[in-house]
Amino acid sequence: MTTTPDAAALAAALPELQQAYAELQAKGLKLDLTRGKPSAQQLDLSNALLTLPGTDVTRDDAGTDVRNYGGLEGLPQLRRIFAELLDVPVEQLLAGGNASLTLMHDTLAYAALFGFPASPKPWAREEKVRWICAVPGYDRHFAICEALGFEMITVPMTEDGPDAAAIAELVADDPTIKGVWVVPAYSNPDGAVITEEVARALVSMPTAAPDFRIIWDNAYALHHLTDDEVTTPNAIGLAAEAGNPDRVVMVASTSKITFAGAGVSFWASSPANVAWFTKHLAIATIGPDKVNQLRHALFFGSADGVREHMRKHREILAPKFEAVVEILEARLGKYDVASWTAPRGGYFVSLDVVPGTASRVVQLAKEAGIALTPAGATYPHGRDPENRNIRLAPSMPPLTEVREAMDGVATCVLLAAAEAGSA
Numbered sequence: 464m465t466t467t468p469d470a471a472a473l474a475a476a477l478p479e480l481q482q483a484y485a486e487l488q489a490k491g492l493k494l495d496l497t498r499g500k501p502s503a504q505q506l507d508l509s510n511a512l513l514t515l516p517g518t519d520v521t522r523d524d525a526g527t528d529v530r531n532y533g534g535l536e537g538l539p540q541l542r543r544i545f546a547e548l549l550d551v552p553v554e555q556l557l558a559g560g561n562a563s564l565t566l567m568h569d570t571l572a573y574a575a576l577f578g579f580p581a582s583p584k585p586w587a588r589e590e591k592v593r594w595i596c597a598v599p600g601y602d603r604h605f606a607i608c609e610a611l612g613f614e615m616i617t618v619p620m621t622e623d624g625p626d627a628a629a630i631a632e633l634v635a636d637d638p639t640i641k642g643v644w645v646v647p648a649y650s651n652p653d654g655a656v657i658t659e660e661v662a663r664a665l666v667s668m669p670t671a672a673p674d675f676r677i678i679w680d681n682a683y684a685l686h687h688l689t690d691d692e693v694t695t696p697n698a699i700g701l702a703a704e705a706g707n708p709d710r711v712v713m714v715a716s717t718s719k720i721t722f723a724g725a726g727v728s729f730w731a732s733s734p735a736n737v738a739w740f741t742k743h744l745a746i747a748t749i750g751p752d753k754v755n756q757l758r759h760a761l762f763f764g765s766a767d768g769v770r771e772h773m774r775k776h777r778e779i780l781a782p783k784f785e786a787v788v789e790i791l792e793a794r795l796g797k798y799d800v801a802s803w804t805a806p807r808g809g810y811f812v813s814l815d816v817v818p819g820t821a822s823r824v825v826q827l828a829k830e831a832g833i834a835l836t837p838a839g840a841t842y843p844h845g846r847d848p849e850n851r852n853i854r855l856a857p858s859m860p861p862l863t864e865v866r867e868a869m870d871g872v873a874t875c876v877l878l879a880a881a882e883a884g885s886a
Contacts, residue, residue: 686719
């Protein structure tokens with residue numbers, strides 16, 4: 464991370480930067496890099512779903528009438544496809560509605576209401592529940608913790624995943640620490656990919672809480688931006704090998720694969736956890752949207768069908784991410800005012816600016832018509848202690864708009880740094 468901007472060069476450039484910013488404002492832009500939404504072009508890749516399964520197809524390959532109640536675990540036909548992709552046994556994989564966020568929320572809400580099988584009591588009856596969050600991280604993870612009243616403890620995110628040594632030290636003697644968020648592939652926002660060494664450490668470390676859980680949010684497992692299609696460790700299998708079979712709960716979804724608002728989510732864990740989750744799920748629903756699940760199974764056909772579909776996404780997304788890195792390097796590199804990731808997959812670029820200036824960069828961008836994720840969003844309660852991290856989401860705008868927005872962001876980063884240096 465850069466900490467020594469070229470103060471003299473910035474001071475000399477301040478008048479020029481102020482003029483460039485005035486010209487930027489005069490353009491009247493309306494650009495948005497706030498959230499990692501698929502673009503219309505990406506959504507168009509799945510338009511065939513709108514004609515599936517068809518009026519003459521009402522049953523899956525096991526004979527299940529998808530129009531009726533039942534099938535709490537989800538259609539086996541679709542679960543088989545994603546069990547292969549996620550490297551879990553099909554009998555330990557559930558298929559649900561359109562949002563893995565719902566599954567994560569419900570998992571922890573059930574823990575609060577009822578506790579896990581190994582819990583001494585429901586978590587809501589504990590005096591305190593604490594949860595580990597690697598930072599920078601995913602704001603919706605933090606929102607779940609905040610909504611449920613969990614106290615959040617931060618640890619650093621490294622290029623190999625969450626800091627396993629720091630986590631092991633925290634959980635060894637503190638039974639109030641009940642779990643940790645992990646995004647194993649192309650983490651939000653850094654794009655880190657967890658190593659097997661880190662995964663093994665997390666699933667095997669001693670924990671004071673007998674019901675400690677790892678929520679393994681595999682949101683970006685298939686979202687590659689290069690030919691290097693990384694695979695992540697089989698955390699559920701590794702946990703079983705380590706003698707902690709119930710420690711890992713994995714979630715994933717097709718939200719950024721087909722239609723973001725009409726996809727399918729997945730939940731996987733140990734047989735005991737599956738029984739626990741479905742017991743409580745059965746009170747909330749008689750079954751998921753099996754018509755949509757059959758639609759997806761027919762659309763993909765196989766695991767290879769999913770992989771091929773994702774390569775079409777990559778053709779659209781990769782140039783946008785390349786443009787972000789190219790413009791940041793060209794505009795900011797010589798001033799040493801920022802550092803950024805060049806992710807191999809996922810949906811975000813993590814930008815670190817001069818400490819103390821992230822909120823100013825976001826403000827300047829807003830006043831120039833460029834919407835960015837709020838500074839601090841990648842930290843619990845929206846508070847980045849150094850006020851330096853900004854999450855960039857270039858997926859939704861067309862490539863020409865991504866380029867225009869990033870050129871404007873670079874101007875804002877430089878102006879904020881120059882202002883800070885001259886203050």
